[in-house]
Amino acid sequence: MTTIERTPSATAALQSWWTALPRAARVILSILPALTAGYAVYLWAHTVVGPHHHQFDLAIYFRAVHFWAAGNDIYDYSQFDPVNISLGYTYPPLAAVLMSPMAATTFAVVKAITLPAIVLSAAACVLLILRERVIIPRGMTVAVVGVVTAIAFLLEPMRQTLGFGQINLFLMLLVLLDVLVLARRGSRFTGVGIGLAMAIKLTPGIFLLYLLVSRQWRAALVALGTAVTATLAAAVVAPAETWRFYTSLLFESDRVGFLGSSANQSINGLLARFTSPLPPSTAVWGLLVLVLLVAGYRRVRSAVAAGDVLAAITLTGLVGVLISPVSWPHHIVWVLPAMVILGSTLIRGVLAAVRSGGPVAPRLRPLIGPAVLVATGVFIWGWDTRIVLGLPDVDYTGLGPLAMLAGSLPMFWTLAALFVLPVTSFPRAALSASSRRVAAGTRGTPTD
Structure with missing residues (x-):
């Protein structure tokens, strides 16, 4: 875990240069x-x-x-x-x-x-x-x-x-x-955004995990209430469709496409490629989901305790991608904040190591994980790896386990990011009340 140091000197110099330019420029x-x-x-x-x-x-x-x-x-x-x-x-x-x-x-x-x-x-x-x-x-x-x-x-x-x-x-x-x-403004409407997202598409429900871990009980209730209210409002317009969706179609994950498709970058997608043409084991998938939820809970809790809200919400999003029955590449937009976190950590870490005046190598060692994630991420997310590696859309028959694993490179990157994504420790004064409570519980000190 790193501690953020905001040094405004470079920003101030850049601000002065910018202000001095003509308006047209x-x-x-x-x-x-x-x-x-x-x-x-x-x-x-x-x-x-x-x-x-x-x-x-x-x-x-x-x-x-x-x-x-x-x-x-x-x-x-x-x-x-x-x-x-x-x-x-x-x-x-x-x-x-x-x-x-x-x-x-x-x-x-x-x-x-x-x-x-x-x-x-x-x-x-x-x-x-x-x-x-x-x-x-x-x-x-x-x-x-x-x-x-x-x-x-x-x-x-x-x-x-x-x-x-x-x-x-x-x-x-x-x-x-x-x-x-x-949430930063302490608004009583915190949770409405997550609730609406949940009602529009089910997978954003994973962000209830963040609200619960950060002990934002009211926001979690608002999110649930918003999702239910929005769904009931839709039911007034489309009662038959609402009943059919939530009693039947909700459980038919194959309606979105083949689970074993190269595009499915969830854990379930990897399992489906190995078990095709048979469906993946629900028990095995459920066990892996449980393991990932526990790991995600621990990492999100650590980020909340440090006051790193961006890391906490990004980690939550990555967990959601991994445990969903189907995660197409366009679902994995949480790679964007992950790459920003990794890039900013590397830049700050390298600058701090160079300015330290002591041996540089020991200070760079903690940056190895983020550096590897950035380097591999440029390849995995910069191209369509299925096309680059010449992998099929669906049928992996006769290609062997290495091809099936290669077809899940984005999933493996997401899994690695869940464990390696850096968490930045912000000054305690900057933490929200809910984050301070979690931090206190983690450290075994009295709650503020």
């Missing part, structure tokens, strides 16, 4: 780097790295909503998929209600609204994440956030979210606003 330097980086990333992502998915998932939502508006059950909609044979609408009814305005317009209009919304949501997430680790000079926020947002779309989960027209960054933003904005 500041405007150009705010917008041009972000646009240039964005265009470069687009060219790299869609001409070098992998295929352009042409908002395939967004098209499913669009067609399913039109199918629903025509008087059909939205969960009866299905269309051909080159990998999974057939795909349909799989989100809870609230998501369908929120998407229902799509029925009144064209797909071109839906794309014109959704794609900028995804990019803006990513920028908002980047801003909230960077504020936890970086002091951005006043006036340079647009430039810094714009460039980092562009670079973030080099990561496969971010790239796929935009390419498929997925909703994952919207859900991530709801969680971050809850934890890093509302």
Whole structure:
């Protein structure tokens, strides 16, 4: 565990330089780097790295909503998929209600609204994440956030979210606003963001773990209450669909695609590749889920006790990816804050080692784990590893266990990050009341 040291000297010098520039130069330097980086990333992502998915998932939502508006059950909609044979609408009814305005317009209009919304949501997430680790000079926020947002779309989960027209960054933003904005302000509405995310898609329910570990009892109740209220509101609009989803479809995980697909980067996906064509053992998967929940609980508790909210919420997100029955690459957006945490830890650690004046090697030793994660993460998340390694979409018959393990490289990186992701110790005065209680309990001292 490292202790954060915020040294404003470099920031102050940069701030002075920025303030001295003419206003026109500041405007150009705010917008041009972000646009240039964005265009470069687009060219790299869609001409070098992998295929352009042409908002395939967004098209499913669009067609399913039109199918629903025509008087059909939205969960009866299905269309051909080159990998999974057939795909349909799989989100809870609230998501369908929120998407229902799509029925009144064209797909071109839906794309014109959704794609900028995804990019803006990513920028908002980047801003909230960077504020936890970086002091951005006043006036340079647009430039810094714009460039980092562009670079973030080099990561496969971010790239796929935009390419498929997925909703994952919207859900991530709801969680971050809850934890890093509302909770910091002591708002009584803390938990609403997580609750809404849970009602739109089930997997964000893992963030109740963070609220419980950090002893934010009221926020946990608000999250549950919001999820239930939003679901009941959707049931008023779509009662039959709500009943069908929560009594039947909820338990049919194969509706989202083949569990053994190379794209499934959960623990269950690895098991499915080994047991194919038979389904993976529910008992084995359940045992692994329990082990991961215990490990995740311990790491999240450690981060909460240190006051490192960003690490705590990131670790929670990584646990959710690992234990979910299905985790496609575009679900793993929590790799973004993980990479920011790793990168900032390396930079601070190297600078501290160089400035120490003593032997550098011993001070660099704790950075080996984060450095390995960053180096491997550049490869694993910078490319589609299935394409790079020439692995099949689904059928691993005759390829052997090494191929099956190679097909789970993103999952193994996520698993390693769960144990290696650095936790930064913030000054005790900066901890929230709930974090201080956890810290006190961990250290065996009286509660404040």
